[in-house]
Amino acid sequence: MADYEQNKNSRSEYRQRQQKTNPMNRLLNYLIALVIVLIGITSYIIFFTGDDKAVEKEPAEQQADHDVNTNDVDEQNDDTNEETQNDTNAVDEPESSEDAQQTENANEENTATDVITQSADPLVDEVVVNPNWQPTKTAQTGPHTSVFQEGHIDYEEKLATIFAILPIEQSNSIIWQIKNNGGADTAIAVVSSNDKTEKYRVSIEWVANEGWKPVKLEKLNTIEGSW
Helix, strand or coil: CHHHHHHHHHHHHHHHHHHHHHHHHHHHHHHHHHHHHHHHHHHHHHHHHHHHHHHHHHHHHHHHHHHHHHHHHHHHHHHHHHHHHHHHHHHHCCCCHHHHHHHHHHHHHHHHCCEEECCCCCCEEEEEECCCCCCCCCCCCCCCCCCCCCCCHHHHHHHHHHHCCCCCCHHHEEEEEEEECCCCCEEEEEEEECCCCCEEEEEEEEECCCEEEEEEEEEECCCCCCC
């Protein structure tokens, strides 16, 4: 009987301890569950909300980079267009009206003062003289000596004087003869175009301290016997 009472008291004490322990356990469980929920919420905010901000930020940064690159390209295009416009202006800039007018007046003056006459020489179709012909400025100094050697300064100045009144270019010509014309300060040349359709005889004379000056231009009808 005593054992029964003892066991009964033991069970009573156990139930009392259980009653005291169960609320504590439930509280701990609640706290653990709350911690887990908070951890889950924090993880969601960190991983998902943070990624969204990164995604939102990335297009904005890309847009900013695109705008910067676009501005650079636009500036380069503007610089290129400006340089091209400047080059075009430099190439297309016409001769000033004053210079063009002076050149036109000079050509008209020379043409207007050409004096054309016929010749008794059967080789000559017509003779042209012009009082406005000027000496070719010489680079020679000291006493003058007429020279007919190719490459010599006097010979080259003769050629410059001759082609100054010819309607053909020296690069498109045949120089048949350049020789003395009866005096130390005179010379005469027979020249034709490469195809020999244009034929001329030019007389020049030396002007002291100035240079060789054209005197007469004869338009020939043949080369043979013209010198």
